[in-house]
Amino acid sequence: MAVKLNDDQFHRIARALADPRRYELLRRIGRSEKCVPCGDLLGCSEISAATLSHHMKELETAGLIESRREGKFVKYRLRRDVLDAYLAKLAQI
Amino acid sequence: MAVKLNDDQFHRIARALADPRRYELLRRIGRSEKCVPCGDLLGCSEISAATLSHHMKELETAGLIESRREGKFVKYRLRRDVLDAYLAKLAQI
């Protein structure tokens, strides 16, 4: 069954996608089949760890990604079902 | 041939969609087969004319709508091809 987005989550997603850095992070995560370690994301962008953490939180509270801690590391994966739900709702315009 | 979005326009669209009021305005315009007069939009929301004008400009510079003046009135229509191009690009994540 497909994901259902309420107005609040829909709006959160729209805002999350409005920042180019977050969009790139999401692409980076989506491109990988495996979960992506936080450190990798920091490695391929110019932002500070604090800023990265902030952006990851935005993406996660939007529901676009999921995080999992593995020891010292945190890994992320794309919630493609949520992204698809967002696309479906936008397409209804 | 489908519309091609460069990074700047893509980002502009994402930002335009991040505001709930603009999203509603876009829906309102998209729902109508005919062009929608500016005054109608003002009629069914609580914002001032100045704020409405500001939002319409954002939507237009994003490429999501087109405007046409007819005498005293300005009318808008949805650029569905641009919206579709945005959806297609987002779907590539």
Added chain:
DNA sequence: TCATCAATTAGACGTTTGTCGAAATATCGA
């Protein structure tokens, strides 16, 4: 237990954004 590395949180700062009222511009009809 401690030193170390990974990630988050707190606090601050400048920029962008949404909003409005007032003034300006555009168009029409009398």
Added chain:
DNA sequence: TCGATATTTCGACAAACGTCTAATTGATGA
């Protein structure tokens, strides 16, 4: 041309946002 109506622009303001450094928390291995 003048007055009325529709829309835009200007200038201001508060709130939200992206960013950073410094401090904190979490987890590992020596």
